[in-house]
Amino acid sequence: MTINGLKIGGGAPVRVESMLKSRLTDLAACVGETERLRDAGCELARVALPDSALAPAFASLVRESRLTLMADIHFDHRLALAAIEAGCPSVRINPGNMSGAARLADVVAAAKERGVVIRIGANGGSLGNSQLERCGGDRGAALVLAVEEQLRPLLDMDFTRIIISAKSSSIAETVRANAILAGRYPFPLHIGVTEAGNGNSGVVKGAAGISMMLAQGIGDTLRVSLTAPGEEEVETGYNILKALGLRSRGWELVSCPTCGRRRVEVAELVERLKKILPPSAASGLTVAVMGCEVNGPKEAAGADLGVAGCPDGFIVFKKGAFLCRGSMDVFEEIVRREINSILNHKK
Ligand code: SF4
Secondary structure, eight states: OEETTEEOSTTOOOEEEEEOOSOTTSHHHHHHHHHHHHHHTOOEEEEEOOOGGGHHHHHHHHHHOSSOEEEEOOSOHHHHHHHHHTTOSEEEOOGGGSSSHHHHHHHHHHHHHHTOEEEEEEEGGGOOHHHHHHTTTOHHHHHHHHHHHHHHHHHHTTOOOEEEEEEOSOHHHHHHHHHHHHHHOOSOEEEOOTTOOSHHHHHHHHHHHHHHHHHTTOOSEEEOOOSSOHHHHHHHHHHHHHHTTSOOOSOEEEEOOOOTTOSSOHHHHHHHHHHHSOTTTTTTOEEEEESOTTTHHHHTTTOSEEEEEETTEEEEEETTEEEEEEOGGGHHHHHHHHHHHHHHHHO
16 A cells, blocks of 8 residues: 555555644644654654644645645544545544544545545544443453444445554553454554653653564554654654664664773763764664773674774774774764765675
């Protein structure tokens, strides 16, 4: 399946998504946010369209955005129609709250005509009592049931350009629901853990849940939901994919945790390195920053390029073998030179 040329599922790389945090009342902020997300590597961003008064602003955003968008619609089918009319290539709806088959049929007809993808999905927070009762209180199974209740009317209308999602703030429920859905349906799965939170605990919770699914081969597109700028969601998404060896973006950092043998402050050196190598540079290379020359080169022998502290500055090593040394005041100059040499060699 493709959205605006972006292939999702069917063996394509797992896609990294986010959602705009800016409101459509501030169009310039929305456009700026799409640019920042795009620079961070975001491939698809959802945009909340909560009110028909915002439809013109949404249409402008669709025209101006260089990032592929998905309209996020609840309740009012006319908003979904407006989003499709504006040229948005994908919409996220809940067919169950569109009050009536005729209204949903209008949305499906418009989506068919324009080749629009519809994402449906259930959220743990909105499970009804009857769904829970029918599943004997099994919230994972109830999530699946809630997805199937949304799926059925679309399939009855012969609509199959569908992405499905089942999310909850409980990792166990989310993983269980997605495992069942992946076994039952051929549609791409959007995965994530809702309301993961912020800071380190939010990152860990999102990463733990998403990794459990990806490790089982489940998930075609992901969002790490964080109470933080969307760029952080995207960076975390790529870091999960990198850690699992599923995708690479930019260079990969390996650094030691430091100990009493360290000759340099590793955290400071990592920051200096990040200034020389922006995330998009040196794509695919592993760069190591190690605290000492005694163990560093051996511990990071797999790195394409590594630096390690030594009594009078630092040494540079490549795949564990010594390359050169220098004092800290020439750190940037030497690292840049060696990275360029590796990149030129690769061409
Ligand atoms: S590389 Fe050196 S400083 Fe870093 S953890 Fe290993 S021994 Fe300690």
